[in-house]
Amino acid sequence: MPDHGRRVEFGVSIVPAAAVLAEVREVTRRAEALGLDLVGIQDHPYQWRFLDTWILIASLLTESTRIRFFPNVANLPLRGPGVIAKQAASLDVLSGGRFELGIGAGGFWEAIAAMGGPARTPGEALQALEEAIAIIRRFWSGERTITFSGRIYSVTGLHPGPQPVHPIGIWVGAYRPRMLGLIGRTADGWIPSMPYLPPQQVPDAQRRIDEAARSAGRDPAQIRRIYNVAGTITDGPTQQLLQGPIDHWVETLTAFTVDLGFDTFVFWPAEDPVGQLERFARDVVPGVRKAVQRSRGG
Numbered sequence: 001m002p003d004h005g006r007r008v009e010f011g012v013s014i015v016p017a018a019a020v021l022a023e024v025r026e027v028t029r030r031a032e033a034l035g036l037d038l039v040g041i042q043d044h045p046y047q048w049r050f051l052d053t054w055i056l057i058a059s060l061l062t063e064s065t066r067i068r069f070f071p072n073v074a075n076l077p078l079r080g081p082g083v084i085a086k087q088a089a090s091l092d093v094l095s096g097g098r099f100e101l102g103i104g105a106g107g108f109w110e111a112i113a114a115m116g117g118p119a120r121t122p123g124e125a126l127q128a129l130e131e132a133i134a135i136i137r138r139f140w141s142g143e144r145t146i147t148f149s150g151r152i153y154s155v156t157g158l159h160p161g162p163q164p165v166h167p168i169g170i171w172v173g174a175y176r177p178r179m180l181g182l183i184g185r186t187a188d189g190w191i192p193s194m195p196y197l198p199p200q201q202v203p204d205a206q207r208r209i210d211e212a213a214r215s216a217g218r219d220p221a222q223i224r225r226i227y228n229v230a231g232t233i234t235d236g237p238t239q240q241l242l243q244g245p246i247d248h249w250v251e252t253l254t255a256f257t258v259d260l261g262f263d264t265f266v267f268w269p270a271e272d273p274v275g276q277l278e279r280f281a282r283d284v285v286p287g288v289r290k291a292v293q294r295s296r297g298g
Helices: 018-033 053-062 081-095 109-114 122-139 177-186 199-215 246-258 273-295
Strands: 009-014 038-041 068-071 101-104 146-149 154-158 170-173 224-233 264-269
Touching (some): 009 018, 009 273, 018 038, 018 053, 018 273, 038 053, 081 154, 101 122, 122 170, 170 177, 224 246, 264 273
Parallel strands (some): 068 101, 101 170, 224 264
């Protein structure tokens, strides 16, 4: 997977637990102050410990001025494409263009069904996500009235609006071959998580996305590649992947960029979120930027 030369961006992941709301706010504040690009917040509406992700993002947008937010990733089965498109555009307008859309086909189907949502087969989930992306793009297209008839989702005579104030990226969290093909054909970005997709499995997944993009007449370089990376920055020796000192993190994330083709990293601290964020932003991020720049000949 080639390095497409895109500017490398960095973000932090937040767990939307109500019990640690003060910490959530502090992490967001420090992420912006330290110059990070993104905050990602997982979306599990059925999780009793969690605040609603979209309402939390709206609140945090009002407490920040520069950093961008995205659901990591939005729960399509419990929200639906029309509502997602409306909410995303509204947050983008209200924040002056600081919202991106991470979206997934769904998982934890028993929990989704317990909340009144559908329990879909893999084929149904794929179909639903493809239809949802089509509806969301139409919603943001500027058309006065849209109609779409799908097997899972349909809209009839819908008057969409308001329009986003910047081109919102549709970033899909997925792992299976057919989903990777869907990303290559229709999405603006791909969001895998390292615990579910280890580095050795990345090249094959990237190849599937690129092949699908080319077959659809798209440039693979236009698809953003975001990696959720979990671990701990330590002062001792390297114990395992992303469990080690600053040099290990810089070397690893640089290789993920140059060799695996990722251009964005969202850090999921395994412990001490504020302290780990400080070390990540102050030491790891500039080190990776410099190393990637050297590898690109600049």
